[in-house]
Amino acid sequence: MRRLLLISVITLIAIAARGQIISPSPSEVIDTDSVRKAFDNSPFFGLYKDNYFIFGPSVGPKATKANTNVKFQISIAQRLTKSVLPWHTYLYLFYTQKCFWNVLQKSFPMTDLNFNPGIGLTKPLFVKNRFIGKVSLILEHESNGKSHKASRSWNRISLAANIFIDPTMMIYGKYWIPIVDGENNRDLLDYYGLYQFGMSYNTLSKRFGASIILTKRKGWNLNYNTVVELSYKLSNNENQYLFLQFYNGYGEGLLDYNKFRSQLRVGFVIKPVFFSEF
Numbered sequence: 001m002r003r004l005l006l007i008s009v010i011t012l013i014a015i016a017a018r019g020q021i022i023s024p025s026p027s028e029v030i031d032t033d034s035v036r037k038a039f040d041n042s043p044f045f046g047l048y049k050d051n052y053f054i055f056g057p058s059v060g061p062k063a064t065k066a067n068t069n070v071k072f073q074i075s076i077a078q079r080l081t082k083s084v085l086p087w088h089t090y091l092y093l094f095y096t097q098k099c100f101w102n103v104l105q106k107s108f109p110m111t112d113l114n115f116n117p118g119i120g121l122t123k124p125l126f127v128k129n130r131f132i133g134k135v136s137l138i139l140e141h142e143s144n145g146k147s148h149k150a151s152r153s154w155n156r157i158s159l160a161a162n163i164f165i166d167p168t169m170m171i172y173g174k175y176w177i178p179i180v181d182g183e184n185n186r187d188l189l190d191y192y193g194l195y196q197f198g199m200s201y202n203t204l205s206k207r208f209g210a211s212i213i214l215t216k217r218k219g220w221n222l223n224y225n226t227v228v229e230l231s232y233k234l235s236n237n238e239n240q241y242l243f244l245q246f247y248n249g250y251g252e253g254l255l256d257y258n259k260f261r262s263q264l265r266v267g268f269v270i271k272p273v274f275f276s277e278f
Contacts, residue, residue, distance in 0.1 A: 035131040038273075039090065039124055047272040048094050049075035052243050055103070056265030059246070065104040069111070071245075071265055073098045075277075080119075087123060094118040094138065100253050112253040116142045118158075125163070133163040133170065143182070144254040152254035153182040162275055168204060170275055172213070173197040190218045191250035191257050193225075198278060207233045209241070209271075213278045217250065225249030227278075231269055243269035 053072040057063035075096040085091060096116040102109050120138030124131060138160065143153035156176040164170050175195040180188050198213030208231070215225040226248045231241040244266045251257045 035124060035126075040084065044079040046077055047075065047270065048077035049073065049096055049277045050243075050269050050271055051075055052245070052267060052269035054243060054245055054265035054267030054269075056263060059248075059262040059264050066102065067263075068104055070101040070103050071099070071263075072101070085121070089121045089123045092120060092122055094120065094140075098253070112144060112255040114142060114144050114254050116140060120158075131164070133161065135159070135161045140176075142254065146255070149184055150255060151182060152185045152188075152257065154185065154188055155179040155181065160277070162277070169199065169201055171197070171199045172278055174278070185254070185257060188251075188257060191225075193217045196278065198227075200276065205236065207236065211276070211278075215249070215251070225251055231271070239270055241269045241271060243267055 051074050053070070055070045056068065058067035061067060073096065076094075078093040078095075080091045080093055094117065098114045098116070099110055100112040102111055118138045118140035120136050120140075122134055122136045124134045126132065136159070138158045139155075140158055141153070141155050144151070146152070156178045158174055158176040160172070160174040162170055162172050173195070174197070178189055178192075178194065180186060182188070193216045196213055196215040198211060200209065200211035202209040209229075210231075211227075211229045213227045217223040217225060226246075228246040230244045233239075233241050244264075246264050248262045250260055252261045252263070
C-alpha cells in the first residue's frame with residue numbers, strides 16, 4: 001500500500017511538472033496580456049501549492065528515530081471550465097495531500113496522512129494594465145482518513161489573496177469560515193486559528209526564494225504557527241529547487257494537531273509557475 005502511494009505521488013508530480021519546467025520571466029509575470037493569455041491557454045492540469053519531499057529532525061528536543069521523519073506534499077489543480085466565467089474568473093478543483101513518514105523506525109510507518117480537496121473560483125487581478133496577483137474563494141475539506149479516536153476532519157470556506165508589491169516581493173493572506181464537524185477535534189481552531197498571512201521574496205532570476213507564513217492561533221496573545229522556507233533553483237532551465245523548511249507551532253498534521261512541534265527539514269521542491277500557494 002505504501003509503495004503504491006509513493007508511486008502515485010511521484011507520477012502525479014512528474015506529470016504536473018512537465019508542462020511547467022520553464023518559468024516565465026519577471027516581465028512576463030506582471031504584464032497583463034501575457035498573464036491573461038497564460039491563464040486562458042495554460043494546461044487544464046497543473047501544480048497548486050509546492051510539491052516537496054523533505055527530511056529532518058526535531059529542533060529543541062534531542063533528535064530520535066521517532067521525531068526525525070520525512071514530510072512530503074503533493075498539490076495539484078484541475079481547471080474545470082474551458083471558457084472564462086463571469087468577472088473573468090476560473091473554476092478549479094484543488095487537491096493537496098500531506099504525509100509524515102517515519103523512515104527511521106521499523107517497518108517505515110506513515111504516521112499521518114492528510115487529505116485536502118477543494119473547489120473554488122480564482123480571479124487574476126490587474127491594476128493599470130499590470131498583473132498584481134489573484135484572489136480565490138474556495139470550499140475546502142480536510143481529514144486524515146482514520147476511524148474512531150484517531151479520526152480528524154473539518155470543512156471551511158476560504159478567501160485567499162496573493163498580491164505583488166513589486167516583481168520580487170509578494171504578500172499573502174487567507175481567512176476561513178470553519179465548520180468543525182470532527183468529533184475528536186472540536187478544539188481544532190484553538191490550534192489552527194481563523195486566518196494566516198505571510199510574504200515571500202524571489203530574486204528576479206527566480207534562482208533564490210524565501211518566505212514566511214504565520215497562522216494566528218485562537219486567543220488575543222501573540223501565538224502563531226510559523227513556517228520559514230528557503231529555496232535555491234538547481235538550474236535556470238528546470239523547476240526543481242533545493243528546499244529548507246522550518247516549522248514551529250501546532251497543527252503541522254491533523255493527527256497530532258494539539259501537540260507542539262519544532263522541526264527542521266531539507267530536501268527538494270517543485271514550484272508552480274506564477275507563485276506558491278500556502
